[in-house]
């Protein structure tokens with residue numbers, strides 16, 4: 189039996205694509221598994237699912253592609269770099285086969301064709317519903333892609349070139365994928381896409397409607413709603429807030445702001461203002477109460493002045509996001525921002541350190557308010573030292589593995605005994 193190993197980089201949607209690839213290959217009778225690093229020597233095929241969001245990650249992936257390409261296994265490259273930057277791949281691995289993101293459901297055909305050919309190219313953009321090829325992996329967390337692409341044109345983003353225009357998958361297939369995943373033991377469902385916030389806007393529906401469809405389902409599971417570009421919130425915030433009333437949906441929203449300067453937001457082609465963002469967050473907090481708002485901030489965008497940066501710092505201090513992902517601006521090929529005069533790396537580095545320091549201190553302070561409290565948590569991960577659970581606001585609660593033997597998928601109450609800037613420390617009751 190031929191063996192394939194899948195090595196995945198990037199976001200939850202990429203990991204969901206790898207789950208689909210693994211399911212497709214297994215359904216074709218192949219041995220297939222996902223691994224952090226694929227050893228080329230004990231596999232017949234190595235599939236590298238690439239990401240192209242940040243240059244350092246891209247360079248690391250190209251080094252892997254170069255290394256794997258000189259091994260025995262046949263190399264197939266998919267993911268955003270395969271769709272947006274295939275030349276870079278073929279420059280380091282001329283015999284690599286390319287399968288673009290909207291062709292991952294044809295991965296088995298590509299491998300079959302490699303039986304007779306040196307390399308294959310499954311290019312172009314296909315508008316299909318990937319959930320037709322969905323098969324649950326059986327783990328406690330199921331990643332369910334609900335759409336691909338988006339409706340925006342952010343000036344710094346290369347993913348747009350890889351994933352294209354918005355293509356929302358059918359609600360029936362999403363509900364079916366949730367049902368069969370829960371049937372196979374999933375306890376946490378991650379709804380994922382480039383922009384979950386744009387879901388359904390190409391089909392006269394939206395994420396709020398989808399959540400109310402999920403609310404009608406039976407079953408003991410939690411739902412994590414993926415990243416929402418704040419641009420679309422006005423279109424469905426009421427139905428979204430109603431959807432969040434279902435106790436199975438984590439009280440957690442990931443709303444990437446990127447900058448708190450309206451001038452920089454305009455330059456980034458982000459179609460909302462800081463005032464709109466803050467009023468949405470206030471409305472959400474008023475309606476839901478205790479909810480985790482995570483955000484993303486880019487520092488060092490070419491047109492960001494010291495004053496703009498100070499506005500972003502003031503925003504973090506005032507809004508106190510539960511978690512802030514701070515990214516240093518990096519030039520991405522083909523993007524509008526790549527044609528602008530760039531800020532020095534040193535200045536970007538300094539801004540990134542300052543914002544990260546402030547964000548971490550706020551996170552630590554706010555998490556410390558839960559020390560002494562009891563949280564109901566779902567166990568979803570484990571590592572050498574800890575059993576990891578998520579509370580109702582999707583906050584991480586780490587339990588010491590030496591004294592806790594809770595199983596994946598188990599629900600339990602934990603007393604919070606401490607915290608760091610990124611998680612709570614607990615003991616099972």
Ligand code: SF4
Nearest residue numbers: 338340342345348382
């Ligand atoms: S919403 Fe913007 S950042 Fe996100 S994938 Fe679309 S263009 Fe890129």
